[in-house]
Amino acid sequence: xxxxxxxxxxxxxxxxxxxxxxxxxxxxxxxxxxxxxxxxxxxxxxxxxxxxxxxxxxxxxxxxxxxxxxxxxxxxxxxxxxxxxxxxxxxxxxxxxxxxxxxxxxxxxxxxxxxxxxxxxxxxxxxxxxxxxxxxxxxxxxxxxxxxxxxxxxxxxxxxxxxxxxxxxxxxxxxxxxxxxxxxxxxxxxxxxxxxxxxxxxxxxxxxxxxxxxxxxxxxxxxxxxxxxxxxxxxxxxxxxxxxxxxxxxxxxxxxxxxxxxxxxxxxxxxxxxxxxxxxxxxxxxxxxxxx
Amino acid sequence: xxxxxxxxxxxxxxxxxxxxxxxxxxxxxxxxxxxxxxxxxxxxxxxxxxxxxxxxxxxxxxxxxxxxxxxxxxxxxxxxxxxxxxxxxxxxxxxxxxxxxxxxxxxxxxxxxxxxxxxxxxxxxxxxxxxxxxxxxxxxxxxxxxxxxxxxxxxxxxxxxxxxxxxxxxxxxxxxxxxxxxxxxxxxxxxxxxxxxxxxxxxxxxxxxxxxxxxxxxxxxxxxxxxxxxxxxxxxxxxxxxxxxxxxxxxxxxxxxxxxxxxxxxxxxxxxxxxxxxxxxxxxxxxxxxxxxxxxxxxxxxxxxxxxxxxxxxxxxxxxxxxxxxxxxxxxxxxxxxxxxxxxxxxxxxxxxxxxxxxxxxxxxxxxxxxxxxxxxxxxxxxxx
Amino acid sequence: xxxxxxxxxxxxxxxxxxxxxxxxxxxxxxxxxxxxxxxxxxxxxxxxxxxxxxxxxxxxxxxxxxxxxxxxxxxxxxxxxxxxxxxxx
Ligand SMILES: Cc1ncc(C[n+]2csc(CCOP(=O)(O)OP(=O)(O)O)c2C)c(N)n1
Ligand code: SF4
Ligand code: SF4
Ligand code: SF4
Ligand SMILES: [Mg+2]
Numbered sequence: 101x102x103x104x105x106x107x108x109x110x111x112x113x114x115x116x117x118x119x120x121x122x123x124x125x126x127x128x129x130x131x132x133x134x135x136x137x138x139x140x141x142x143x144x145x146x147x148x149x150x151x152x153x154x155x156x157x158x159x160x161x162x163x164x165x166x167x168x169x170x171x172x173x174x175x176x177x178x179x180x181x182x183x184x185x186x187x188x189x190x191x192x193x194x195x196x197x198x199x200x201x202x203x204x205x206x207x208x209x210x211x212x213x214x215x216x217x218x219x220x221x222x223x224x225x226x227x228x229x230x231x232x233x234x235x236x237x238x239x240x241x242x243x244x245x246x247x248x249x250x251x252x253x254x255x256x257x258x259x260x261x262x263x264x265x266x267x268x269x270x271x272x273x274x275x276x277x278x279x280x281x282x283x284x285x286x287x288x289x290x291x292x293x294x295x296x297x298x299x300x301x302x303x304x305x306x307x308x309x310x311x312x313x314x315x316x317x318x319x320x321x322x323x324x325x326x327x328x329x330x331x332x333x334x335x336x337x338x339x340x341x342x343x344x345x346x347x348x349x350x351x352x353x354x355x356x357x358x359x360x361x362x363x364x365x366x367x368x369x370x371x372x373x374x375x376x377x378x379x380x381x382x383x384x385x386x387x388x389x390x391x392x
Numbered sequence: 393x394x395x396x397x398x399x400x401x402x403x404x405x406x407x408x409x410x411x412x413x414x415x416x417x418x419x420x421x422x423x424x425x426x427x428x429x430x431x432x433x434x435x436x437x438x439x440x441x442x443x444x445x446x447x448x449x450x451x452x453x454x455x456x457x458x459x460x461x462x463x464x465x466x467x468x469x470x471x472x473x474x475x476x477x478x479x480x481x482x483x484x485x486x487x488x489x490x491x492x493x494x495x496x497x498x499x500x501x502x503x504x505x506x507x508x509x510x511x512x513x514x515x516x517x518x519x520x521x522x523x524x525x526x527x528x529x530x531x532x533x534x535x536x537x538x539x540x541x542x543x544x545x546x547x548x549x550x551x552x553x554x555x556x557x558x559x560x561x562x563x564x565x566x567x568x569x570x571x572x573x574x575x576x577x578x579x580x581x582x583x584x585x586x587x588x589x590x591x592x593x594x595x596x597x598x599x600x601x602x603x604x605x606x607x608x609x610x611x612x613x614x615x616x617x618x619x620x621x622x623x624x625x626x627x628x629x630x631x632x633x634x635x636x637x638x639x640x641x642x643x644x645x646x647x648x649x650x651x652x653x654x655x656x657x658x659x660x661x662x663x664x665x666x667x668x669x670x671x672x673x674x675x676x677x678x679x680x681x682x683x684x685x686x687x688x689x690x691x692x693x694x695x696x697x698x699x700x701x702x703x704x705x706x707x708x709x710x711x712x713x714x715x716x717x718x719x720x721x722x723x724x725x726x727x728x729x730x731x732x733x734x735x736x737x738x739x740x741x742x743x744x745x746x747x748x749x750x751x752x753x754x755x756x757x758x759x760x761x762x763x764x765x766x767x768x769x770x771x772x773x774x775x776x777x
Numbered sequence: 778x779x780x781x782x783x784x785x786x787x788x789x790x791x792x793x794x795x796x797x798x799x800x801x802x803x804x805x806x807x808x809x810x811x812x813x814x815x816x817x818x819x820x821x822x823x824x825x826x827x828x829x830x831x832x833x834x835x836x837x838x839x840x841x842x843x844x845x846x847x848x849x850x851x852x853x854x855x856x857x858x859x860x861x862x863x864x865x866x
Contacts, residue, residue, distance in 0.1 A: 182465025
């Protein structure tokens with residue numbers, strides 16, 4: 101049976117499909133989970149923006165039918181910071197790859213988390229630099245082969261949830277592209293969370309990672325995600341590092357309250373300015389103002 | 393404290409960096425992202441103090457790459473935005489500057505130049521980034537760069553830079569220098585209503601018909617902001633009128649040519665020069681920034697000694713005023729180009745002179761401005777060839 | 778959309794959702810996720826290829842489909858979706 105359109109096409113730039121991703125690449129699933137999460141959230145999509153850097157994962161900004169900014173390698177987060185600060189009414193989502201966000205953009209990642217800017221950062225971790233043909237990156241597991249670690253990787257990878265949690269993220273979760281329903285829920289929580297939220301999505305890169313590591317094809321990786329994962333909500337982020345051949349720890353690791361960048365800014369400035377900050381500050385701040 | 397005025401109309405005694413910040417505010421700048429660096433820091437400090445007063449946003453980023461990225465993001469949120477730096481930070485900004493040209497994002501980048509290369513002379517003057525301003529980001533593009541020669545011009549040209557960036561939709565560079573950034577002089581800020589303000593062309597038509605990169609007759613496409621419902625896709629990849637990536641040589645040809653042509657074709661509108669003594673000149677001093685002030689003194693000394701010397705100050709350095717230089721080359725004997733680098737703008741002058749007039753560079757690699765007598769010596773030399 | 782159910786389950790007491798599967802074969806890249814992870818084995822790889830040369834799946838037992846949408850959710854290509862049919866009695 102065949103139909104012209106898919107029910108999600110209205111949320112996609114369907115005129116650009118089929119997309120560029122390889123057969124079995126998980127990025128398409130991650131993108132579907134994002135658009136489904138947005139559709140169900142019923143937030144104003146005209147004010148929802150997707151910002152990405154460079155890489156296979158970063159192409160998402162050009163396939164979703166939202167305002168999409170495909171910026172430079174590693175710079176999605178500071179670009180998104182500029183958007184959000186200049187127009188706080190926007191819902192700003194960063195969608196990019198592990199190399200983009202944690203290597204070249206790693207400094208921006210930790211600083212945005214520290215500031216607790218109200219952004220949602222979605223990181224597709226495929227353990228590799230996919231777009232450039234399978235080089236090692238900051239998430240490549242120890243001993244893994246890549247074109248730039250032909251004898252096996254001997255640099256320990258980042259544990260991304262631990263990195264962003266230590267930097268100040270208020271929401272941190274990890275899922276795989278097999279765990280679609282839980283991933284959709286996590287994305288909704290992350291997007292509605294005030295402050296810096298981070299969702300790591302483990303995803304197969306058959307072309308750049310699996311083949312070279314004799315890990316089978318994308319389907320085999322999906323089976324690993326299905327059978328070798330352990331869901332441990334609230335697990336201490338320091339304990340969720342990924343090692344080849346070990347269980348993948350998934351779940352929601354961090355969900356806490358901390359004043360956002362804007363909340364702190366308004367509170368700080370309210371002490372100095374009557375306008376224009378007062379009308380925007382929270383009641384809590386106003387109450388303090390009256391007392392002092 | 394109440395909300396302060398954006399335009400501090402009146403007579404002030406302030407330094408060039410502070411004047412630059414005030415110019416930005418007067419031009420409507422409401423977003424600044426930056427990273428401290430001598431001799432540009434005072435611009436950030438002034439913006440940190442002033443932007444909250446006018447309801448704008450200041451943020452100190454983690455580096456200059458983040459700063460320019462945030463500025464580009466803010467511009468796409470519909471807000472006029474600026475960053476300021478010096479050589480090392482300017483180097484870090486180059487890739488994203490190119491993203492600004494490619495995506496046609498209005499914004500202003502100030503470079504208060506110090507002696508380079510590398511960390512060079514953090515506190516001392518230089519003009520060694522002039523060619524970096526022209527060619528620093530990879531690929532072919534045209535830029536607009538203005539070179540202020542006084543604290544007053546730090547104010548005036550910052551407004552001009554915003555207006556040009558909004559009109560032609562590109563990052564505009566202010567290539568200042570350490571002396572002009574730190575010189576404290578009288579700066580007159582006019583009444584708000586006397587300051588001409590240009591805002592980017594906005595598209596307000598139906599969503600279905602909007603093509604983000606469809607240019608109008610001036611080769612500039614009207615812009616929208618994120619959040620207005622147009623659902624634009626903006627990429628640094630070569631793109632077509634829809635903004636969609638394209639790998640066709642034809643799309644590359646059309647886009648890259650247009651980005652260059654929108655500046656070249658409008659060069660007359662963009663280029664500003666100041667001239668003295670051109671009527672009878674047979675030798676012309678060509679200079680910009682602080683060097684133009686020193687050159688002016690040299691012209692006065694030379695004229696007092698009976699030399700027929702003209703003075704041409706480049707207010708707009710890029711696009712280069714080729715037409716005017718060619719005209720002059722046809723009738724003067726020599727150009728003398730004093731600058732605080734090893735011969736960057738002198739090359740451009742020489743290119744335009746094309747052998748019809750002599751080009752005599754008077755060069756210092758930065759650290760101190762010229763002694764007018766060095767320039768005078770070159771005038772003497774030129775008068776005897 | 779009203780489509781007549783073709784098979785009846787033996788138990789008349791249980792209501793179970795039914796789905797109809799649509800394939801956009803030109804978008805398919807033959808990853809087999811839908812086939813592998815359909816809990817009811819509604820799909821199988823066919824012997825057909827689309828115009829890009831990808832081996833595409835086919836619906837072999839639509840009557841077993843419970844509209845769980847796992848195939849749709851796991852398809853990286855937006856090439857398969859399921860529409861719920863009227864519930865069977
Ligand atoms: C400044 C810069 N350096 C290098 C590149 C080349 N490059 C493009 S994508 C990429 C890596 C992307 O890896 P990742 O973020 O993990 O994305 P993936 O393709 O795996 O989804 C690199 C190094 C670039 N575009 N820009
Ligand atoms: S190279 Fe890897 S990440 Fe990139 S599209 Fe192919 S499978 Fe996906
Ligand atoms: S909806 Fe569920 S049961 Fe039906 S074909 Fe898809 S995966 Fe199988
Ligand atoms: S999941 Fe999608 S792309 Fe993969 S085989 Fe099924 S229909 Fe084709
Ligand atoms: Mg990757």
